[in-house]
Amino acid sequence: MAGLSQTFTVGIMNSRDNLVFAFKAVISHRVRTVLILIGIAIGVSSVELLIALGDSARRYITGEFAALGTNLLIVLPGRSETTGGPPPLLGETPRDLTIDDALALLRSANVNRIAPITVGSAPVAWREREREVNILGTTASMKEVRHLDIAQGRFLPQADPHQAIPVCVIGEKIRKELFGPEQSLGEWLRIGDRRFRVIGVIKSTGVSIGVDMDDIVIIPVASAQVLFDSPALFRVLVEAKASSRIDAATENIRSIIRDRHEGEDDVTIITQDSIIATFDKILRALTFGIGGIAAISLAVAGILIMNVMLVSIAQRRTEIGLLKAIGAPNREIMKLFISEALLLSLSGSFFGVLLGLGAAELMQRVYPTFPIGVPLWAVVSACGIAISTGVLFGVMPANRAARLDPVQALAKR
Amino acid sequence: MISLRGIGRDFLLGRQTVHALADIDIDIRQGEYVSIMGPSGSGKSTLLNVIALLDRPTRGNYTLDEQDVTGLPDEKLAKIRREHIGFVFQFFHLIPRLTATENVEIPLVLSGMAAAERQDRVRSALVTFGLEGRADHRPDQLSGGERQRVAIARATILQPSVILADEPTGNLDQATGNQVIDMLEKLNAEKVTLIIVTHDADIGRRAKRQLRLVDGRIIADIHGGDHE
Structure with a gap:
């Protein structure tokens, strides 16, 4: 076979x-x-x-974090790093950040927008309803810097930041609690011992990292300084022109503040990117x-x-x-x-x-x-x-x- | 042509060396019909395994169709087994989960043949061995005789030149056993070399050439037999 x-x-x-x-x-x-x-x-x-x-x-x-804004830098008063050398004779008290400091940052070619921030809390009342609320003093640029959306009305008007205008923008939760079903736009709120007209309501974003934007009242920064009787800013939010210019913007901010604070490097700058990273x-x-x-x-x-x-x-x-x-x-x-x-x-x-x-x-x-x-x-x-x-x-x-x-x-x- | 020269196979049992095969010299021509008989432990199965290239001899030379196959590597031995040697066992050794068809098909599958060609071959093999009605039955659904017929179909599907049968009737009744032997003899009539290891003297006598093994040695090599 x-x-x-x-x-x-x-x-x-x-x-x-x-x-x-x-x-x-x-x-x-x-x-x-x-x-x-x-x-x-x-x-x-x-x-x-x-x-x-x-x-x-x-x-x-x-x-x-990214939702807080894009290309964001946060400038806070005081320095977080210590330097060598003999301890200062008098305790080193950092200078306050002022509205003029904040406005000066716009001189940098790498900075797109700034938003100065003052915070504090005060009793807020409408008719017989009253409660203690966090108050945020800022400027019109805050809307763009912090990516806020407006549900009703409008945000703070473009105006001289030094001008204390009696208007406010309220968070969704505040609107519900104080006004309920009633119209809030155009109403006068009493905040502390002053009166502010409601011109807008912020769109609810749910709870996010940082400040709860639902449970807040925003007023012009100068008004907040009068209300809390302090010229000091809590911090300044800075939006750089591009992510590639964040480092340059940081340098600019440092030198601008140094010039204005008699050569003292007394601010801390946090970049949002570094937090995210x-x-x-x-x-x-x-x-x-x-x-x-x-x-x-x-x-x-x-x-x-x-x-x-x-x-x-x-x-x-x-x-x-x-x-x-x-x-x-x-x-x-x-x-x-x-x-x-x-x-x-x-x-x-x-x-x-x-x-x-x-x-x-x-x-x-x-x-x-x-x-x-x-x-x-x-x-x-x-x-x-x-x-x-x-x-x-x-x-x-x-x-x-x-x-x-x-x-x-x-x-x- | 199978040619063994001075073949010996030792096993180690504990410390003792057992000579299962000693100085085997035989020539088996193409188409011969050989039975290997002998008492238990005489080395019958070892001799068959050496011829089948399943067991490697300790000494000696083995030439198959003028090719020295003594020291070939596993890959080559497997190829020779596949193409030239058909094996039939006492316990059939069918794969229980496969049908008759699939069992017969295994050598073709191992050889890498295309599925279409395999089908025709397997079908005609099943017809040849009267199994066409059992094609889709698994081994546990077949009788002993049918199982051995499946095994023979499997052994012959690649048309080997040698068929080795190790006690092929050992697990069958006499009538069925005789049918199986008839079938193997029919293959031998077509010039396939047939080598049967058996205990059964009646079956052994049917071969034209009868080898008798005792203690690993061939003590008788009788040509003749009652087949012709």
Whole structure:
């Protein structure tokens, strides 16, 4: 019939047949397979979900900061750093920041807008209703600098910042509490011992980082200085012309203030970018941390795969011996078992990804205000870890199968 | 043509070396019908495994169709087993989760043959061995005789030049066993070398050439037999 020279084909099992064979082997042990899949799926979904939570928290917090304004610098009176040298004889009291200091910052070519801020609290009353409210004294530029939206009326008018005009803009919560269903625009509010006409209502943004803009009354900065009887500003918000000019703007601000404060460098300048970058870094590290902890469960799933494969190989000794006897080289046996490990970890990962996405969706419904998104890299890294541990832990059992002595495996028992 | 020269196979049992085969010299021509008989532990199966390239001899040389196959690497041995040797076992060794069709198909799958070509071959093999009605049955749904027929179909699907049968009737009743032997002899009539290891003297006597093994040595090599 056939001579030695006869060759039918390439002599290597094609990969589709390899997978089909492995698939049939995997599904023939239903309970065992389901248990492994559950193990991997839980591991993958927890990695995916924890990374998603960490990453969402990072995006949420940095997003909140970014919402405060763009290319923002905050100038506060007083210096946060200490310098060397002998201690001053008289305690170093920083000079106040004044409206003129703030206006002087506009001389810098790198500064787009400024908004001086004075804060304090005072009793606010309309008719018989009265409560203590945080008062923010600022200028018309605040609206642009701080990205405020107006629900009704308008914001503070463009006017000389030194002019104490008796108008105010109120937060949504104040409007509800004082006016209820009644018209607030045009009404006169009593703040402290002065009267202010309501000209606008700020659109509610929900709670955000920093000042709650719903629970506040905004008045012109000069009015606030009269109200609180102090010429000092709480801080100055500065908007740089571009993010690339933030450093130059910082330098300009420093030298302008130094000129005006007899050579004393007595302000602290915080850039919004640096705050965001710091939070971003911390939260990113946190995300990696919790993702890593969850990845331990995947390593456990990997050991599970190895264990089950070793059992499976012990049970299938004769099958392996037979495959060798009818012409499967060791390499082919190895490939078959690695394919089984691969199939298990692949399908486990698939269910895990679905489970994770479902859980994220569920959480989103329970906490609608917290934006939970599963980033692609969470899915990719969870699956990557699962599949590589699966294959890694599959190599040892597969190797054992490949080395099995066919004579012993087929021996009569 | 199978040619063994000075073949020996030692096993280590504890500290003791057991000579399962010692100084085996035989030539088996293409198309011969050989039975190997002998008491338990005489080395029958070891000899068969050496001829099947499943076991590596400790000493000696093995030439198969003028090719020295003694020290070939696993990959080459697997290829020779796949293309030139068909194996039939006492315990059939069918893969329990696969159907008759899929079991017969395995050697073709291992050889990398395309699925379309495989189908035709497997179908005609099942017809040849009277299994067309059992194509989609798994081994546990088949009788012993049917299982061995599936195993023979599997062993012959790649048209090997040698068929090695290790106690092929050991797990079958006499009538079924005889049918299986008839089937193997029919293959031998088509010039396939047939080597059967058996305990059963009646079956052994049917071979034209009978080898008798005792303690790893061939003590008798009888040509003749009652087949012709």
